[in-house]
Structures are given as structure tokens and as C-alpha cells.
Amino acid sequence: MTYRFNSDYTEGCHPAVLEKLVQTNMEQTDGYGLDPYCYEARKLIREAFACPNADVHFLVGGTQTNLTVICAALRPHQAVYGAVPSHINTHEAGAIEHVGHRVLPLPSEDGKLTAGQIRHEWKMYDTDPSREHWAQPKMVYISQPTEIGSMYSKKELQDLYQACKDCGLYLFVDGARLGYVLGAPDNDMTAADLAANCDVFYIGGTKCGLLFGEAVVILNDALKPDFRTIAKQCGSIMAKGRLLGVQFGAIMKDHLYSKICGKGTLQALKIRDALLAKGFKFVTESPTNQQFVIMTPAQFEKLSEEFALSHIAYLEDGNYSVRICTSWATKDEEVDRLIAMINEL
Amino acid sequence: MTYRFNSDYTEGCHPAVLEKLVQTNMEQTDGYGLDPYCYEARKLIREAFACPNADVHFLVGGTQTNLTVICAALRPHQAVYGAVPSHINTHEAGAIEHVGHRVLPLPSEDGKLTAGQIRHEWKMYDTDPSREHWAQPKMVYISQPTEIGSMYSKKELQDLYQACKDCGLYLFVDGARLGYVLGAPDNDMTAADLAANCDVFYIGGTKCGLLFGEAVVILNDALKPDFRTIAKQCGSIMAKGRLLGVQFGAIMKDHLYSKICGKGTLQALKIRDALLAKGFKFVTESPTNQQFVIMTPAQFEKLSEEFALSHIAYLEDGNYSVRICTSWATKDEEVDRLIAMINEL
Amino acid sequence: MTYRFNSDYTEGCHPAVLEKLVQTNMEQTDGYGLDPYCYEARKLIREAFACPNADVHFLVGGTQTNLTVICAALRPHQAVYGAVPSHINTHEAGAIEHVGHRVLPLPSEDGKLTAGQIRHEWKMYDTDPSREHWAQPKMVYISQPTEIGSMYSKKELQDLYQACKDCGLYLFVDGARLGYVLGAPDNDMTAADLAANCDVFYIGGTKCGLLFGEAVVILNDALKPDFRTIAKQCGSIMAKGRLLGVQFGAIMKDHLYSKICGKGTLQALKIRDALLAKGFKFVTESPTNQQFVIMTPAQFEKLSEEFALSHIAYLEDGNYSVRICTSWATKDEEVDRLIAMINEL
Amino acid sequence: MTYRFNSDYTEGCHPAVLEKLVQTNMEQTDGYGLDPYCYEARKLIREAFACPNADVHFLVGGTQTNLTVICAALRPHQAVYGAVPSHINTHEAGAIEHVGHRVLPLPSEDGKLTAGQIRHEWKMYDTDPSREHWAQPKMVYISQPTEIGSMYSKKELQDLYQACKDCGLYLFVDGARLGYVLGAPDNDMTAADLAANCDVFYIGGTKCGLLFGEAVVILNDALKPDFRTIAKQCGSIMAKGRLLGVQFGAIMKDHLYSKICGKGTLQALKIRDALLAKGFKFVTESPTNQQFVIMTPAQFEKLSEEFALSHIAYLEDGNYSVRICTSWATKDEEVDRLIAMINEL
Known part of the structure; x- marks a missing residue:
């Protein structure tokens, strides 16, 4: 055995999540995330991450979330930095290129990117005489924790975000396994710290107690317009959106x-x-x-x-x-x- | 009230489906549709639709399925015919164009396309002296039942498929609501008839008793290679793929x-x-x-x-x-x- | 015969254009449109069209120009209205869809779109309860003269542009044959009128006396950033850009x-x-x-x-x-x- | 000075090319490369490269040619290997990603790729248990000469092509500067050798004596269908295609x-x-x-x-x-x- x-x-979902799915199964609601369960879950997330003005959207899986967020954020010629072992650079079958954008892989022993690295790379680009002929870096993608288990300290994240802002880059945090950081004994970064130090992130559900689901939290106003339509266009919106609201509502309650x-x-x-x-x-x-x-x-x-x-x-x-x-x-x-x-x- | x-x-899923999800919730399986539940569900589907050589893939939602299938089937310059009220021409926020393909809308009072219409349109294209400068029609997309409730008879489907074959076009049947045809008193088209008269179709789950899920059935060998990778690239593959296998397994049993x-x-x-x-x-x-x-x-x-x-x-x-x-x-x-x-x- | x-x-170029190409053939210049001939031609164009703040870019052909401008202007989910017989809706082999955008064809007997038509179509979209699930109209594409020879009066253009502004749409004027309007006896629209009544247009060279070449004139500041990089990405920038500057310089002189x-x-x-x-x-x-x-x-x-x-x-x-x-x-x-x-x- | x-x-074109452009300037011909000059130039190219069954297409510039060929050859999930300093990996502003494909950069001191390197990379991919989740390598892109001046010997090219065939990869040779190899004293690779050892290549004109123009030579039948339509869709086809035929006709004559x-x-x-x-x-x-x-x-x-x-x-x-x-x-x-x-x- x-x-x-x-x-x-490998398993389904946490019993508390399953219970709420069972309990609400035969209720009737509106579709596409416009139901009371989604509104309630959005409220809980804004509270937990101390970001009252954030837009919160519920998508289904990680690759889907990465491609939808990047697709919505970038203009055609813009590119995204990611560590060599990052998910968008490895196991997404070219999803980011499929929506038209270059992934600019940066070497990383521990799976993390540093503020210094970003400043250096940006300067290389920005001072290149043939700058106009390069894909234009516009976003930094990191995972917290990373694909190889390491995690950013609060200070590292703050420094990285400052570097991004100085270089005119968006910072996007993939939190597919975010729970395993938030609950880690060595972690010094609160939920609020995360939301205060990036432009957009997502709270992973699939690997963290739900059947499936990722909650995109958009902090930067520039990234908010028409996100729902772009997500629909990417095939990322569930008809029965309430399934995501129900699940996130259950898991966000009482710090579960x-x-x-x-x-x-x-x-x-x-x-x-x-x-x-x-x-x-x-x-x-x-x-x-x-x-x-x-x-x-x-x-x-x-x-x-x-x-x-x-x-x-x-x-x-x-x-x-x-x-x-x-x-x-x-x-x-x-x-x-x-x-x-x-x-x- | x-x-x-x-x-x-508006509701969740049929009790038999929910029961099986609950029952299997804490089991451990492999991911990405490589688990026993998915294999079993594929077998049931191949039997029910009498298509032993079909490839069966489980995706999450309808727009996603449409864009993934069309993306996998067509070369860049190829286009897809659809009735004016068809889903790909209306409520998908430009999803098909997003993966690079033109939708060629054809007028239809009753939501259906006819063999004659396809032959006529193809001939118009095929005999145009500037043919090379047009997007090339390569697929016909229909919905069974249509978005406005009508359904194809067996004869209509057979004629349409013959027209497609004569014109070198793939026939793709969107079965988002397929169950409502298969169980309709006026229906004369069996599950096997459907599978025998198109190149690819899908069995809608989301609107037909599942929480979510669509089963793509690929009949035409030309459309089979690398479908899983393209689906991954489109963000359409669930990590916990077994959720789809479990659900389709439950619903395909005993003609449920x-x-x-x-x-x-x-x-x-x-x-x-x-x-x-x-x-x-x-x-x-x-x-x-x-x-x-x-x-x-x-x-x-x-x-x-x-x-x-x-x-x-x-x-x-x-x-x-x-x-x-x-x-x-x-x-x-x-x-x-x-x-x-x-x-x- | x-x-x-x-x-x-069917022919090459006007003798005055050819003469200047011959004359400058062995001169050495910088590439990619950063040479004195391009700067001079830009100046002449800004003067002729009375648009001192416009950005001017030189591309090679019409389909290329249409796809590059539309690609640079729109976000992924945005679509462009065009008359049924318009070039982007017919003879571009799906170029606009290839860069991800839906063409929304509007019926037109005379090849022109009207202000009333745009207001009506926009309202239909804007008041649709499922608006979020539609491709979002964001641009109106017209040709002056149209593909079937008709031309807009000054009043028609002004009205159309006002409608576009009221609906939040960009107006893009394809001037592949612009010269044949500017020099038409019945025309009442000056070059300056055109530049004052749209967001971006292009001056067709290929069909109007040059060997090849189209000059994109961007009036709206929102459409200016990074156009060169997007054009490079679309393969639309000539290495020997000065060939375009030389030609447009010759043809824009003395109202040629x-x-x-x-x-x-x-x-x-x-x-x-x-x-x-x-x-x-x-x-x-x-x-x-x-x-x-x-x-x-x-x-x-x-x-x-x-x-x-x-x-x-x-x-x-x-x-x-x-x-x-x-x-x-x-x-x-x-x-x-x-x-x-x-x-x- | x-x-x-x-x-x-930095200059225009060779006098013999210019002379023929001047001479033919006022002739009338059909458009889009269907004129006698293009047919004649195709004939000369097939003879010079000893490839009587090749398809020959004339495009305008290098980036455009790279994106058009790659777009026409690959399915959505497929990727292309290129040396780190290769043009598609550097100075094309993300053109390949824009048409949806990942560039897989391989390290190279001298700008060249080796057969061993390709075999190794392919094996890494092919034996990866999560192979389905990676962009699928399907093409090798090399430049002859490379972007940093080095060139492949006949033996190196043969080995590389054999490796490609063994791995099921297309070999695409960018010949933007091909003339500088064909006329190099140390070169041991004939024009016929090149055509015999790849699936598709192009003969660079822009940097080799023409005003502009690149001649794509397709050897592999699998890459031939509908190339013209895809090129049209990419905005790569000149209306006055004969300008390319005239120029290539002049330059291919007498080994000029x-x-x-x-x-x-x-x-x-x-x-x-x-x-x-x-x-x-x-x-x-x-x-x-x-x-x-x-x-x-x-x-x-x-x-x-x-x-x-x-x-x-x-x-x-x-x-x-x-x-x-x-x-x-x-x-x-x-x-x-x-x-x-x-x-x-």
C-alpha cells in the first residue's frame, strides 16, 4: 500500500470545504461569480489581506491564472521576468508565449529573484542602444513560496517591490502554495505585508485545501479594468462561479x-x-x-x-x-x- | 421567494455525483487526468457513444473547451463557420480570435446550419479569385442543441457531416447541453449517431448534472496529437483531474x-x-x-x-x-x- | 497588347520618386527610420496635415499597417468595427484575428459607416446585460476612400469622429488610396480636416505613386507609446528605413x-x-x-x-x-x- | 566626414539591381508575386540552389521572414531552439512569442548550435516525465553566417540536419547574410549543400545587394501548404511583389x-x-x-x-x-x- x-x-478538499459544498449544493444562484458566496469570500479576502480596495476574482487553476493575469496586464511587446525554475518558464507548455509574451528567464539557485538582479537586468535593457528592438520588460513574476520550496522574507519582498517600482515594472506574486508560507514557522511576512508589496497576487486554493480555485487579488488600479472580460476570453471564468466563492468562503474563515x-x-x-x-x-x-x-x-x-x-x-x-x-x-x-x-x- | x-x-450537481465526490474525497491519486477515475470515465464514454478509438479529454468549461479544441485543430490562417447566434460568435468575449482564428458567422433563423449552406459558402470561397487573401474556412462549429433550443435531426447531422467531408472541413459539435437532446422525446439521434457523424464533439457536464466539466471526444485521428499539451497551454487542464473523472463516471453510469x-x-x-x-x-x-x-x-x-x-x-x-x-x-x-x-x- | x-x-513609382531613390542610392545612413530622409519626410507630413504633434511612422504595406496599428492600440479583449466590404474584414486573410482581435462587421451599401450606425451599435453593446461576455468594441476602422470607391465628406467624418469620442472608441482611417480623395474634384475634406477628425490614419504610398510604403500618423497621445517596438515585433520595420523617407519626402513635396x-x-x-x-x-x-x-x-x-x-x-x-x-x-x-x-x- | x-x-542596392528597377519601373504587371519577374527569379533560385521542387516566396525583411516561417511551420504548443545570440532571441522585440511560440535559447560561445547539443536537449525533453507540460521543441533555427560572424561548415550542417531528422525537428536556416558565406574564402558549403541539408532557408537580400527582400526556399513538403495565405495574414506580402522578383532576378544572375x-x-x-x-x-x-x-x-x-x-x-x-x-x-x-x-x- x-x-x-x-x-x-493528491486528495480532494478539506472537510470544512466539502461540507459547505454539500450544504449549498441545491441552492440556486446567479452564475459567473455574481452570487452572494463570491461576494462574501471577496470580503473575507480583502479583510484577511488588509486591502479594502482590491479587486478579487476567482479562477480555476494555476497555469490559467498566470496566463490570464499576464495577458490582462501587458501590451503586446511586453515581457515578464521569471526565475529559471519558475512555473511560467517550465511547466506551462508555453502558455505565456501563447498569449503573446516573452518570458525572460533569470538564473536563480534558490528559485528567488532579488532586487539587485532586477535593477541590473532593467539597466542592461534600459541602456541598450538597440533597446527598441528588444521585448520590453514590464513585469516581474515570482512565486511565494517558490517552485523549489524557498520563501521570500518580508524584507526581500519589500526590496524587490521597490526595485520594480523604480524600474516601472509590475510585481506579480504567484501564491499557488501561499498557505504553506503563511503557516510556516520561519515566515515573517503577514498576509497584509504581501498585499502591501506587490501589484497583483493570487491565493492558491487547489494545493491548499480546496478542490480547485485560485483567488486573484489586484491591488494596482491600472490592472483592474475589464479583468472579467479578459478572463472570460481566456476561458477562465466558471459558469457556476459560486463553487469558488463557497470554497474560498469556507477556507478563509477563522484562518483555516x-x-x-x-x-x-x-x-x-x-x-x-x-x-x-x-x-x-x-x-x-x-x-x-x-x-x-x-x-x-x-x-x-x-x-x-x-x-x-x-x-x-x-x-x-x-x-x-x-x-x-x-x-x-x-x-x-x-x-x-x-x-x-x-x-x- | x-x-x-x-x-x-443555477444549482450544484446531481446527488449521485456529489455522493461520489464525497466518497472519494480523501483518496490519493495522480494528477492531470491520469488517475483511475478518469480512465474509467473515458471507458464509459467510449462505450456509451460507441467510439472505441476515440480520445477523451476532460476540461472544465464551455468557452474553454471551444477555444482549446479550435486552437488545437486549426492552422493560423484557418477559420471556423458558426451560426450568428452560436456561442463562439457571441458570448465568448472574442476567445476564438484570441487564439488567432476568425469566426465566420452564417445567418440562421433557427440557430442551425445546413449542409446546403456550408456547400454554398465553401464554393463562394473556393471559387473566389482572391481566395488566397481570405481567411481559409476549415471547420464547422455547431451546437447540439443550439443556443436557442433547436436541435439537429439525425438526417440533418449526417447531411451536414457529408458536406463538411466533401469540402475538407472538420465538424465540431458543441454539446454543452447535449443531455437535453439525448433525453428529448423528439430526438432521433443516438449517442452513437453523434459520434459517427462528426470529427470532434463534447459532452457538456456543467449544465447537465455536474458541478462542472466537459468531456471532449476526438474521433478524427488528425485532431488527436498533442491535445493534452495544447490544453495545458490554454490553461484548461485541472491539477486534480480526477474530479472530472469521478463526476463523469457517476453521470455516465446507467444512462443517468x-x-x-x-x-x-x-x-x-x-x-x-x-x-x-x-x-x-x-x-x-x-x-x-x-x-x-x-x-x-x-x-x-x-x-x-x-x-x-x-x-x-x-x-x-x-x-x-x-x-x-x-x-x-x-x-x-x-x-x-x-x-x-x-x-x- | x-x-x-x-x-x-500595376506600375512601379512616379518618376520623381524613382529619381530621388537613384540619386541617394549609394549614400550611407542609419537604419530603421532614424535617418535624415525619414526626419525630413515626417516634417513634411506634419506640415501638410497640420498636425505638428503627431508621431509619424513609415511601414511597408496596407495589411501590415492595419494589423500593426490595431495590435498597438487595443487590449486583448477589444474589437474593431469595420464595414462588411472593408479590407480588414475581407482581404487580409484573418490578419486582425491573428493579432488577437475580433472584427465586428457592420452592413454598408456604400462601404461607409455612419455616426448613427456607430452610436446604435455601441448602445446595443453597452446596454446588453451580458456585456462582459462580449468582445468589447474599442475602435472604428474606416477607409477613405472606401474599398468600393466612395468617400466621406468632411461633415460625415466629423460626425463619425464625434460619435466615436462619445462612445469611447478610437477612429482609425485607412488611407491606402488617400491621394485619390485629396485630389478628387468632389472632395471637401482637406488634409488638415482629416488629421483633426480621427485618432490615427495612414497615408497610402503603395497605390499612390511610391514603390511601396504607408505613413502612419498618430494624433492621439494614448496610441503613441512604444509604437516602434510593436511595429518591429510585427515585422513591419524596414532595416533600410530611409527608402521610405526618401520616397515620402519626394511625394509630399509641392503637393505632388x-x-x-x-x-x-x-x-x-x-x-x-x-x-x-x-x-x-x-x-x-x-x-x-x-x-x-x-x-x-x-x-x-x-x-x-x-x-x-x-x-x-x-x-x-x-x-x-x-x-x-x-x-x-x-x-x-x-x-x-x-x-x-x-x-x- | x-x-x-x-x-x-547603410546603402541602397547594387547598381545592377537599381538599373533593372529603373528599366522596369513603368511596366504593368499583376500583383502579389504572380508576375513574370517573380517566376523568373524563382527559377533562377531553384537552379542556383539545385532544388527543383522547392517553393520560393519573396518577403520584405528578416524579422518578418522569421516570424512568418515559424508561424507557418509550428502548431501552437511547439517551440524553436535558437542560440542565445540568435536574432529571434534578441533583436526581434518578441516577434516569435507574438505569433505564439517559445524560443528555447541554447548557450553558444561562437553563435552556432551543434548536433550534439540538439540531441542532448531533445533527449532531456523527450525523457522528462512531465514532458507533456513543456512547450514542445519542433524546430531548430540557425543563422548562416551567425549573428556574430561565424559560419557552419558543410559537415557541421550535415550533422546538425541529421540530428534534427533523428529528433523529429525541422531545421530552418536564416540566411540574412548568406552571400557573405557563399563568397567567403573559407567556406566549403555550396548553395546546393545548403538546400540539401535543411527543411527551409532564406536568401537574404536586404544586407546582400538589394534594396530589401528575402527569398524563402521551402524544401520540406510538409511546410509548403498555404504559405502564401499565412504570409498575407502576417502582413508579409507586397502588393507590388514584382519589385522583389526584379531585384532577385538581377542579383541571382551570373552569380552576382x-x-x-x-x-x-x-x-x-x-x-x-x-x-x-x-x-x-x-x-x-x-x-x-x-x-x-x-x-x-x-x-x-x-x-x-x-x-x-x-x-x-x-x-x-x-x-x-x-x-x-x-x-x-x-x-x-x-x-x-x-x-x-x-x-x-
Whole structure:
């Protein structure tokens, strides 16, 4: 009997979310997000992130949200900076190019971009004599936490946002796994801090307790007009939009979002500590729910007898980069069983 | 207390679907539609539509499905014929143009396209001396039932498909409300007939008993390669794809799909008959779950005291075109109440 | 020996233009339109059209100019109104859709759009309850003269522009054949009038005395930023941009542009008068260089023995719609020969 | 009086080309490349490159040609490999992304891609477990010569093409400066070799003796259908297409193309040798008409007193990377003057 630590979207949704879906199932509402559940969820989000003037829109999935936000924000010739391992630069099958925009990949060991890096890149562009012949950088895309588990401190985010503003760039924060930061013991960035330090971000639901759903929060007025129509055009609007309102309403209540994800992060940290104690090395330091650890093929195969882990890459020395991923749904006993097995390696 | 007859996506999902979602909620599966529930649902669909070699893909919503299928099928310069009132020509905010393709709207009183019309249009294009300077027609898009409630007979579909084949055009059938045809008393087209007479179609779930979901069925081998990647690129693939497999698995079992939608159609026909008996005129004849009836403003206002109906258009004579829409979820007593009120008008 | 009256791009360029190309051929200049010839031509254009603050850009051809201007002006979900026979709706192979935008075709007997029509269409959109689900009209595209030879009066243009401003729409004037209006005896619209009554227009060179080239004149500040980069991205910028500056410099000097095209228009009117005198009917009234006349097949064949004319369409009564097109290059003796032959029909 | 060595598009066209343009100026022909001059030029090209079954199309400029060819060849999710310094990855303002495709930049010191590199990259993609979520590589884009002056040997090209075929990739060769290779003393690749070892290439005219123009040569039948319509849709087709036929007809006659460009290459090599003799270092070895040399700021400023050179980049040690560019039009006495000045540095 295999237990999955290979991703954070292996189960359905948190029981509190499911309960509310069941409870409201036969109610009748208007469509397209114009129902009372969506309005209520928007209110809860504006409160939780201390952004009373934000526009909040509910979309279905991460790639969809990235392409819709970028499509709505940029003019045709404009491009978006992203770290080399960022989602838009890797696993979106060219979605950003499909809506016409270049992704400008920037090298990053830990998956994060820095203020200095942005200032440098912008200056390179801005002082190039053939500047007019380059795709024009206009947005910085980051993930919090990143695709490889690292997270931005409040200071790093503030610096980055300042750099963006100085260079005339929008800052867009992909929060597909935001809960695992908000609930992380080492996190020093509040929900309000995030909303105060970017132009647009989204609160990931799919990997954080919902069946599906991402809540786009638009802070910058310049990015607000006609977002709903562009989302409709991108195929990103649900007819039964209330399903997203119901779910986000349930998860945003009483800090459920950060509570359940925080528990998920703690599970990952327990596993990390066990690995560290056994002398394992990591691809990067991760204080969140995804751990990228280096294993020998034999170690990977041994653990795979009982657990599904993600084999991410072959390393040059013959070892594997392996992702171990927990979530809000991860069971204590399975964490214990995995740790026991690690200790026996 | 208002009851809604204004659309067929006002409730959640059929109890059998919800039950299976609840039952499977905490199971762990692989993502992106590679789970056992999706495989099982694909099998059921291939059986129900008698198309053992079809590729079946699960997407989320209708506009999304239309743009993904069209995007995957056409080369850049190719265009798609659709009736003037068709969804791609009206309520998709320019989604087809967004993926680069022209919609060629053809006039249609009843929402349907005919074989003769297609042959004529194609010939006009094909014999034009400046043919090379026109967007090239390559696909015919129809909806079964149409956006205004009419439906194709088996013969009409066969003729249309023959015309498409003769002209080198793909035939794509939007089945967002397919259940309301399959369960309609006047329908003479089986599920197998549909699959035998087009290149690609989809089985609508959102309006037919699911929370959400559309199952794309690709018959023509030329349209199969890399569909999953293009869907990913369009943001149309769910991480928790199994939610679609679970739902379609539940609804395709024991003909539940056509049974519950057939009931929905019958409700609409009861209302239609009451309206006809009172002498009301209709915008077009509809044997399915949407009725487009002509009312005076006073009649519309009177019914609106107790029911939500859709005011679709102002007619030139001052009257309204009004949509009355039933669904699998419509309650008998509300139909009776509406009919009673109609009789009192 | 056949003489061509089938289009206005059958010859190369006016001798004065050619002379200047020859004269400057071995000079060295900077590329991409940053040379003295382009600066000089921009100055001449700003003077001739009395628009000292306009941005002027030189592109190569008409379809290219249409797609570049529309691409630069619109956000993804925005659409452009054009008359059914307009170039963007017919002979551009879906170029506007290729850059993501819907063309909203409006019926027009004479190829022109009216202020009333725009106000009506906008109101239909603006008051539609499902407005958010439609492509959003944001621009009106007209051609002066139109594709079928008609032209806007000053009053018609003023009214149309006022309607556009009232509805929040940009007005874009395609002047591919502008010279044939500016030099037309019935024209009451000056160059300055044009520039004062739209947001962006272009001065057609290809059909008006140049080898090739269209000069985009942007009046509205909102449409100016980054136009060069978007044009580069669309492949519309010539490396040897000075070829365009040299040509436009030559043709804008001493009113050569309107003089030579005016002559072309007069040639067409002479032919028109001969046809009228013989009792021929026209598809629409044209005071410019293109005449669309209705002929029997026999008449068409007879004239085709000596002249190339454009057979545009088969009419329902079996007759042909035939285009007779003159240009700055049309020879007097050939016009006389054609008229003589018409008189003998 | 400054003489320009800063690019190869500073003058107009070769006298033989100009003469033919002048000679044919007032002739009447059909438009859009369907005239006798285009047919004749196509014939000459098929002969010169020994590809009797190739389709030949005439477009205007380089960026335009790249975007049109790539747009016509790829399905939406497909991507194109290019060297980091390649034109599509740098100076096209995001043109490839604008038509929806990702450029996959591969590192390259000398501007070239190797067979081994392509095989390795393809394998990485092909064996990735999440392959379906990546943009799909389908084309390799190279420039011959490269943007930094290097050139492929016959063997290198053959190996690369074999690798492409083995991996199911198209090979597209940008020949914007092809003449400077065909006429280079170190070149071992004939025109026929090129046509035998790729799927599509183009013969650059703009930088090689024409006013403007690029001739696309399509070898692979899969890339032929509807190219004209897609080019029209991209705004890449000239109304007066014969201008391209006339020019290519003149330049392809009697090997004029490689003769005049060969002379240009020799001029560059003389300058290179003078620089080498003085101990200058180069960014990369170039046997063609562009030399990228490393200079101190003082050296650059000194030469700039009499010559326009291109300052390409600031190097980390404070020196400059400087491009010195010759062409078919470069004058012997100016080369001598530049060499004299180099010798005095």
C-alpha cells in the first residue's frame, strides 16, 4: 500500500470545504461569480489581506491564472521576468508565449529573484542602444513560496517591490502554495505585508485545501479594468462561479487557510529534520512544504517501496533530485512511517 | 421567494455525483487526468457513444473547451463557420480570435446550419479569385442543441457531416447541453449517431448534472496529437483531474446523464405547451430545455414577481424575447406554479 | 497588347520618386527610420496635415499597417468595427484575428459607416446585460476612400469622429488610396480636416505613386507609446528605413501626392461618365479612382480583349460586377481607347 | 566626414539591381508575386540552389521572414531552439512569442548550435516525465553566417540536419547574410549543400545587394501548404511583389549575389588581418563580413573620429566589444584608410 508524498494535489478538499459544498449544493444562484458566496469570500479576502480596495476574482487553476493575469496586464511587446525554475518558464507548455509574451528567464539557485538582479537586468535593457528592438520588460513574476520550496522574507519582498517600482515594472506574486508560507514557522511576512508589496497576487486554493480555485487579488488600479472580460476570453471564468466563492468562503474563515497549510509545512519540516539528521543534502533550503533532497538511486528505490516520491532530475554524480511534498491532508502516521524508513536507510 | 428559470447552471450537481465526490474525497491519486477515475470515465464514454478509438479529454468549461479544441485543430490562417447566434460568435468575449482564428458567422433563423449552406459558402470561397487573401474556412462549429433550443435531426447531422467531408472541413459539435437532446422525446439521434457523424464533439457536464466539466471526444485521428499539451497551454487542464473523472463516471453510469436531462427537457415542454395553449409565440421552435418566448413587458414583469426569467432582447414591436430554462434540477412543483401563473396571465 | 485597368498597383513609382531613390542610392545612413530622409519626410507630413504633434511612422504595406496599428492600440479583449466590404474584414486573410482581435462587421451599401450606425451599435453593446461576455468594441476602422470607391465628406467624418469620442472608441482611417480623395474634384475634406477628425490614419504610398510604403500618423497621445517596438515585433520595420523617407519626402513635396492622384481620379471619372452616358449602372457611386460597374458577360469579354479589368463578383441576374481602376500612372491615350471601346459596345 | 562600418544596410542596392528597377519601373504587371519577374527569379533560385521542387516566396525583411516561417511551420504548443545570440532571441522585440511560440535559447560561445547539443536537449525533453507540460521543441533555427560572424561548415550542417531528422525537428536556416558565406574564402558549403541539408532557408537580400527582400526556399513538403495565405495574414506580402522578383532576378544572375558579397567578406578579412597583426583579440573567430573585436575605450574613440563602428557591449574588464561590418558596397579606399588608422593606434 503506497502513500503519496509526490505532490500536494493528491486528495480532494478539506472537510470544512466539502461540507459547505454539500450544504449549498441545491441552492440556486446567479452564475459567473455574481452570487452572494463570491461576494462574501471577496470580503473575507480583502479583510484577511488588509486591502479594502482590491479587486478579487476567482479562477480555476494555476497555469490559467498566470496566463490570464499576464495577458490582462501587458501590451503586446511586453515581457515578464521569471526565475529559471519558475512555473511560467517550465511547466506551462508555453502558455505565456501563447498569449503573446516573452518570458525572460533569470538564473536563480534558490528559485528567488532579488532586487539587485532586477535593477541590473532593467539597466542592461534600459541602456541598450538597440533597446527598441528588444521585448520590453514590464513585469516581474515570482512565486511565494517558490517552485523549489524557498520563501521570500518580508524584507526581500519589500526590496524587490521597490526595485520594480523604480524600474516601472509590475510585481506579480504567484501564491499557488501561499498557505504553506503563511503557516510556516520561519515566515515573517503577514498576509497584509504581501498585499502591501506587490501589484497583483493570487491565493492558491487547489494545493491548499480546496478542490480547485485560485483567488486573484489586484491591488494596482491600472490592472483592474475589464479583468472579467479578459478572463472570460481566456476561458477562465466558471459558469457556476459560486463553487469558488463557497470554497474560498469556507477556507478563509477563522484562518483555516493558514492553519491547515501550516500543519502541512510542519510535516515537511519533520521529514526534513530526519533527513538532515541522517546527513542528506538538499538542492536548496526549504522552510515550506516541498523538500528537494539528494538521494542515491538505491535510497530512492527503497523508499519507493512504500511511498510515492517525485523523481525530479538526474544529477551529474549519478544521484537523484527527489521531491518530498506534504500538504494540509498529509497524515501524521504516514509522516512517522516515512521518517522511520528514512532512519533505517 | 423567487425561483430561477433563468439558466441551467443555477444549482450544484446531481446527488449521485456529489455522493461520489464525497466518497472519494480523501483518496490519493495522480494528477492531470491520469488517475483511475478518469480512465474509467473515458471507458464509459467510449462505450456509451460507441467510439472505441476515440480520445477523451476532460476540461472544465464551455468557452474553454471551444477555444482549446479550435486552437488545437486549426492552422493560423484557418477559420471556423458558426451560426450568428452560436456561442463562439457571441458570448465568448472574442476567445476564438484570441487564439488567432476568425469566426465566420452564417445567418440562421433557427440557430442551425445546413449542409446546403456550408456547400454554398465553401464554393463562394473556393471559387473566389482572391481566395488566397481570405481567411481559409476549415471547420464547422455547431451546437447540439443550439443556443436557442433547436436541435439537429439525425438526417440533418449526417447531411451536414457529408458536406463538411466533401469540402475538407472538420465538424465540431458543441454539446454543452447535449443531455437535453439525448433525453428529448423528439430526438432521433443516438449517442452513437453523434459520434459517427462528426470529427470532434463534447459532452457538456456543467449544465447537465455536474458541478462542472466537459468531456471532449476526438474521433478524427488528425485532431488527436498533442491535445493534452495544447490544453495545458490554454490553461484548461485541472491539477486534480480526477474530479472530472469521478463526476463523469457517476453521470455516465446507467444512462443517468440522459435520464436526468430528459426529465429537464420534459419540464420545459410542459411549460411550452402551457404557453402555446395561451397563444404565446416563440422566437424559434424548441424541443429541448430552453424556450424562447415573446412576451409583453407587463407579462414579463408579472411572472418576474415569482420567477427569475432571462430577458434576452427588446423586439421591434416593443415586446420582449424571454428565455425560460429548465434543467435536471428543476422542481415539479415550481413548474406547476409557473404554469399556473401563465394560465392566469 | 493588353493594358491594365485592374488595379492601382500595376506600375512601379512616379518618376520623381524613382529619381530621388537613384540619386541617394549609394549614400550611407542609419537604419530603421532614424535617418535624415525619414526626419525630413515626417516634417513634411506634419506640415501638410497640420498636425505638428503627431508621431509619424513609415511601414511597408496596407495589411501590415492595419494589423500593426490595431495590435498597438487595443487590449486583448477589444474589437474593431469595420464595414462588411472593408479590407480588414475581407482581404487580409484573418490578419486582425491573428493579432488577437475580433472584427465586428457592420452592413454598408456604400462601404461607409455612419455616426448613427456607430452610436446604435455601441448602445446595443453597452446596454446588453451580458456585456462582459462580449468582445468589447474599442475602435472604428474606416477607409477613405472606401474599398468600393466612395468617400466621406468632411461633415460625415466629423460626425463619425464625434460619435466615436462619445462612445469611447478610437477612429482609425485607412488611407491606402488617400491621394485619390485629396485630389478628387468632389472632395471637401482637406488634409488638415482629416488629421483633426480621427485618432490615427495612414497615408497610402503603395497605390499612390511610391514603390511601396504607408505613413502612419498618430494624433492621439494614448496610441503613441512604444509604437516602434510593436511595429518591429510585427515585422513591419524596414532595416533600410530611409527608402521610405526618401520616397515620402519626394511625394509630399509641392503637393505632388494629391496632384498625381488627382489626375488618376479624373481619369476614372472620365471613364465613369462614358459608362453613364451609355446607360451602365454602378454598384455604388464613386467619385474616386475605382469604378464598380455592372456589365453583361459579353460586354466584359469584349472589353477584356484589350484591357485587363477586375471581375469582382457574379450578380444574381447573371451580370458581373466589374472594377475599373485608374491610378497616377494611367495613360491618357489608354483612357481614350477604353472610352472609345465603351462607346462601341 | 564619417564613413560607416557599423552595419551592412547603410546603402541602397547594387547598381545592377537599381538599373533593372529603373528599366522596369513603368511596366504593368499583376500583383502579389504572380508576375513574370517573380517566376523568373524563382527559377533562377531553384537552379542556383539545385532544388527543383522547392517553393520560393519573396518577403520584405528578416524579422518578418522569421516570424512568418515559424508561424507557418509550428502548431501552437511547439517551440524553436535558437542560440542565445540568435536574432529571434534578441533583436526581434518578441516577434516569435507574438505569433505564439517559445524560443528555447541554447548557450553558444561562437553563435552556432551543434548536433550534439540538439540531441542532448531533445533527449532531456523527450525523457522528462512531465514532458507533456513543456512547450514542445519542433524546430531548430540557425543563422548562416551567425549573428556574430561565424559560419557552419558543410559537415557541421550535415550533422546538425541529421540530428534534427533523428529528433523529429525541422531545421530552418536564416540566411540574412548568406552571400557573405557563399563568397567567403573559407567556406566549403555550396548553395546546393545548403538546400540539401535543411527543411527551409532564406536568401537574404536586404544586407546582400538589394534594396530589401528575402527569398524563402521551402524544401520540406510538409511546410509548403498555404504559405502564401499565412504570409498575407502576417502582413508579409507586397502588393507590388514584382519589385522583389526584379531585384532577385538581377542579383541571382551570373552569380552576382556571391560575387559582390564575397568581395564584402574579403574587405572584412583585410581589416581583421590588420587588427590581428596589431595584437587585437576578437570575441569570436569570424570568416565573414562581421568582425567583433575587443578595444579599449580610447581605441574606439580614436577610430570613431573618422568611422562609424558599432559599440556592441561593455566587457567586464572595461573594454568594449566593437562590431566592424563591411558589405558589398564597402569602398576599397575606406578599408585602406581604416587599416592605416588601425596601424597607427
